[in-house]
Amino acid sequence: MDTIAHSGPRAVSEDPLSICRLSRGERGLFLRWRDGSESFFHHIWLRDCCHCPACGDCYSSNRWMVPCDVPLDVSPRGVRIDACGGLVVEWEPDGHVSRYTGHWLHENRYDGSARESRRFRPVLWDSRTPGQPPTFDFTGVRESDDQRLALYRALRDCGCAFITKGPCRPGAVEDVASLVGGLGESAYSPIFDLTPKGKVRTAGNTTRPVPPHTDEAFRYSPPGLMILGCVHQAREGGDTVLVDGFRIAVALKEKDPDAFSLLVRHDQNFVRIHEGTLNQQVRAPMIALDSDGEVCGVRIHTRSSGPLDLPVDLVEPYYAAYRHLTRLMMAPEHQVRRVLVPGDFVMFDNHRTLHARTGFDDTRRHFQICNVPRETLHERLRLLAAACGCGDEARMALPAGAVR
Ligand SMILES: [Fe+2]
Ligand SMILES: [Zn+2]
Known part of the structure; x- marks a missing residue:
């Protein structure tokens, strides 16, 4: 040499x-x-x-x-x-x-x-993690590059952030979305009304409690960054609940590695049918890993799962694993609960953070939800990080999400 x-x-x-x-x-x-x-x-x-x-x-x-x-x-x-x-x-x-x-x-x-x-390291959180997910002021983020970069970093690292003191009118979710970028596709409408007043198309149009889930898991590419906002809150109930999907996936891996591996290797059958207007189906694992074996996305939606279609000898082990994962997502220690009021929003990575709500009986409750593609968030983060002299962050490879 x-x-x-x-x-x-x-x-x-x-x-x-x-x-x-x-x-x-x-x-x-x-x-x-x-x-x-x-x-x-x-x-x-x-x-x-x-x-x-x-x-x-x-x-x-x-x-x-x-x-x-x-x-x-x-x-x-x-x-x-x-x-x-x-x-x-x-x-x-x-x-x-x-x-x-x-x-x-x-x-x-x-x-x-x-x-x-160079590896991305998520900040895992649950109900006992102080200060997580973080909260940002709408005007601060809109008017300051530093604040906007801090929001983007929070969405990258925690997969979730609350926005307060935003606009209170219907449609304001799009104003909050624009802190990141333009609206993405949805199987429903670009801005979806979650209110029991309208036609019942999804569980969001009822007053029932909705268990934690990632949205539109039945699509090949589920929506990326969700923006959920309160237009009118119920007198009682209707709390917003968030679960770190990476946190429960890691908990499952620690407690029950065989169950984790089953949910990584075998597909759930996600389906959504509204007679004559919508018919979507995808077979995909609930936990997606990158080539280094790290969790890079979750796709968890009990209301659009099944009928399971797996080899006979896998059905019972798969259900045992699925039950364990859902026990973790329903456990109070994994659920962060907030009462959103008009002007409050939550932005979350739909390939990581599960959302849910408690039941209520006030039919005036009105929330709205829309999304921005994950690529847009990651691109804006790279552009802003590079402009702020943070080249290492601009080059960091970020989790691709629940891509299959
Ligand atoms: Fe949802
Ligand atoms: Zn050359």
């Missing part, structure tokens, strides 16, 4: 993310930065990530190279550290030259500890 240390006097800047040492290995390069961090990069990875004008870049759709253009055992003819502490590689067999800054390589290193440091 050859080791090349940059030797040019004063050539390498004092920048802690400039490369100060480079070693050649058989399959790739070992780099050391001035801040002391070290990482390995495969030759094939470096060659694939060349962003010269001929190869193009992987960010802006101007990517001209196709992976099969490069042999798997591609190797450098020469490597060096440039005057700015960047890496320059000249490739066999054609002498193609690739340049990478020390910063870009540091941001994109992929050894275990680097990947771990």
Whole structure:
């Protein structure tokens, strides 16, 4: 293995993310930065990530190279550290030259500890967690970038936030939604009235208690960020209840790993039919994991689940697991309960946070609900974080949700 240390006097800047040492290995390069961090990069990875004008870049759709253009055992003819502490590689067999800054390589290193440091870590909450989910003032969020970034971070980290002192008129949920973006699709109407006065289409149009659930679990892509607002509260009852779906999934994994694994590996059959107007169905697991085995979304809706369609020997174990999960979601210690009044809203990630309400008998109670796509929230968060100088947050990979 050859080791090349940059030797040019004063050539390498004092920048802690400039490369100060480079070693050649058989399959790739070992780099050391001035801040002391070290990482390995495969030759094939470096060659694939060349962003010269001929190869193009992987960010802006101007990517001209196709992976099969490069042999798997591609190797450098020469490597060096440039005057700015960047890496320059000249490739066999054609002498193609690739340049990478020390910063870009540091941001994109992929050894275990680097990947771990970039991992999203949700803040799990239940009824005993002080200050969670957090509360924001509507005007503050609308008028301040700092407050808006704090709201976006709360929605990312906790999957839920309350908004107070907002507008009280019907339709105000859209004003609150606009703190994040434009309205998303729904199987019903873009702004849905939850009131027992109208035609009964869903449990939301009754006075009955509604158990915790994620909305429209019967769609391939359930709505993302929900905005629920109070127009008129009942004299008594009608409390809003929230459950951290990641919290109960993790609790199930700890208490009953076999049950957790059944709900991850096998599909629930989610169905919603309104004769002649709506007929949606999807088979999907209630708990979705990312490729590292971390929970990245939940899809839990007892009112649109079943008839279960699983191999015979799985039916009873599946029901045992499903019962355990629903016991956790119904447990008071997992339920955060609030009485919303006109001007109060709750925004929540529908791929994580379950919502519910207690029963009531005042038929004037009127809530409204709408949604904004999750991608919009995550995109606005990246744009605002980048504008505020928080590049690490702008690059963080966020949970994709209950995508299957
Ligand atoms: Fe709902
Ligand atoms: Zn190139």
